Amino acid sequence: MAVPGTDSLAPLLEAGSVAIVGASADPLKIGGRPVEYLRRFGYRGRIVPVNPNRNEVQGIPCLPRLTRADAIDVAIIAAPVPGANEAVHQCLEAGCKAIILFSAGYAELDQAGAHSQRALASAAAAAGAVLLGPNCLGVINAHTRLVASFTTALESIELPCGSFSYLGQSGALGAYWMEKAVSAGLGISKWITTGNEAQVTVAEALAYLAVDPQTRLIGAYIEDIKRPELFRRAAQAAQAAGKTILAIKSGRSATGQRAVCAHTGAQAGDDATYQSLLRDCGIARVATLTEMIDVARLVLSEPPLSKSRRLGVVTVSGGAGALICDAADDVGLSVPELSAADMTRLSEILPKFVRCQNPIDVTGAVVSDTSLMTSVLETLAKSGSCDVIVLFLGLMGSIKEQLLAAVAHVRPLGKPLVLIWMGAPPDARRAVQALGVPLFDEIPPALASLAKAGLLA
């Protein structure tokens, strides 16, 4: 069920046909990339290049211009201004249900650009069409393989399907988001970049994702929110559907506000007001894309995190154990004393020269007896004294297989486990990811993400 007060973005994201106006034979040009991506990723709908100077583009027959008979759902406008304006009007006349306007040089540039942008929005509204942009990087639906974008992110990465969606004014940050998400082993659902927001704003994008059955987690990059009430209703709908929203809000500083205005013409406004709005909406604010992906990995990890905050910490370094305690304390997580039964069991396992307490330091002794690690992790996995295991490793390439086996051994026992491995060998990183265990390479980000994801659980 759609969020009240908004036209759905379904015509855009669930399009059965896509025209590329200004299609280029060069797959590296802005007008060539969407054609190449749609083909390469296997878009399930019809691809229609439009270019009066060509009969075919990248092997696909090309039209000189669109007409109603072509029955196109989405038209991508890849031409520069002022030709772009004329192209939008032609596409509206041809009955396109949605238009994606890549071109820059509108409200973000000057008053004349702002005027043109308003005129296009009025024309789209009069035609009952969705207008995305201008000055945007388009949309992606990983499930239907609709790549209506010229983002360079897809030069090098695949597009795995999943339940993580992006929305934001910035297409470039969306590209980095995608690269980071995919590198972290997360699958993508929808990707919506709104640019100057002549018509579709982040609020409409959120409203769509709130009710999209293929989206469970939403990452947002926000410069401004032009329709706060709609945004609030959309966030409530997302919460009601059990979805989590993580958001970066830029323009906190005066220079940052000047920068967002130059970027998309957005008025970032007072940060405290935004902070309240995001908090009221149950949205977790994050500072960076790195943090967003870190929290996302934990939110989507299995077994799910509980809201409980008690950590059982295992380390190969007493110093690291101390730093983990400090970092846990900073974010409201506890490293409690363990039960008498756990202590008895651990004292049987650990070397005689180790003081037995939480954090549990297995010391370098683990190098000569790796079974120590398996036994300690198993004790914590079965313990009632902690809810999450935090395992700290460093280097130790010579016993990586045994350490990975110890982690694999306790996974089926069903207790969430987070691994911090400083200087992990690259193949060990891949093996950890394959085990579905969230991996970090530094202490405070791991604990901060764990705390944030736990609050969202």
Next chain:
Amino acid sequence: MAVPGTDSLAPLLEAGSVAIVGASADPLKIGGRPVEYLRRFGYRGRIVPVNPNRNEVQGIPCLPRLTRADAIDVAIIAAPVPGANEAVHQCLEAGCKAIILFSAGYAELDQAGAHSQRALASAAAAAGAVLLGPNCLGVINAHTRLVASFTTALESIELPCGSFSYLGQSGALGAYWMEKAVSAGLGISKWITTGNEAQVTVAEALAYLAVDPQTRLIGAYIEDIKRPELFRRAAQAAQAAGKTILAIKSGRSATGQRAVCAHTGAQAGDDATYQSLLRDCGIARVATLTEMIDVARLVLSEPPLSKSRRLGVVTVSGGAGALICDAADDVGLSVPELSAADMTRLSEILPKFVRCQNPIDVTGAVVSDTSLMTSVLETLAKSGSCDVIVLFLGLMGSIKEQLLAAVAHVRPLGKPLVLIWMGAPPDARRAVQALGVPLFDEIPPALASLAKAGLLA
């Protein structure tokens, strides 16, 4: 000139001969690793394995026990307690000038261990010998190739010479420090792990490094400071010699204090007191090893950073530009308006649809015209309106050579440049490191490190 009030650690770090008591034929065992490392890294002094059960160890003739006639500078004790105690006494009788005690199970474990530890310290003092440890990972002098340690860090990394030194109670964190420093392209000078600090504490280690001509930058991991007045004098000596000290202080929280006590028997004490001491000493406190290495890269970079705080920012993403402004504002760096002359020049270079201001967004237009980047960077490098260039890139593997060439082009112009490249291709990372340009993959850590390193300039 030595810092008054301390015996120098020269006998330890400038040893001409090293005995390994409890030497093992197995290069993966604690008693075998130092032998293997000393040989492999080409120690310039004499290597003497000691083991009553063997004639040779790893191809080197082996002694049953040490005597005065062997004239050994440093004895490494790799035996477990209680044999370790007897070994220390034998080495003192044999006239060793310094003893490194790896073994654990002393003050960090229980009262009996604390008693043994005090007895060893008294014996060493009576003999006029330096005692490092117990429960430590020893020392390294990269310049003489003295690796008196069993750290697993050296399994996989080389030991490049340089001017960056480590001191700290924790050997494991020292190992991660070394891996991170070397991965970041930094060269190592000295590495001192003090463990339980029966005699040598972080203060003596700092006093040595303060006057060591091969050390310019010191990274410290501190659980407690047992001799604060000596530490203060040592820090002053380091400052007077133009050296920079970066320190992690653990045990900020109650659980962290419990953890450091279990680790090395240290009493972490009130954090506010330590915070004042570190500030009074002119020491920059960092939260993590990652931050320590980030700041170190900037402190050691060429051309040197000035204390001035004006950034010229170039991005390929307006969103990233806004986030850079926010992050700069958080740490007291400015992104000022540029001079009229700079603006005129930039408006000639940038595409017509771009609003010309700092941060300068070259937009995706750089993909089709990479000369844009060279011209913009050159303008900033010659500008009097900014002191440091911050360049933001993201992905863009298809034009990486041109982007790297643009960076290389402006390096000789002598203005510090920091590069933030999200999702950089691995070969581009290596190329940036080869250019000597500090590289980051996220925005706030880059700006925070820049601010911290600028304050230290």
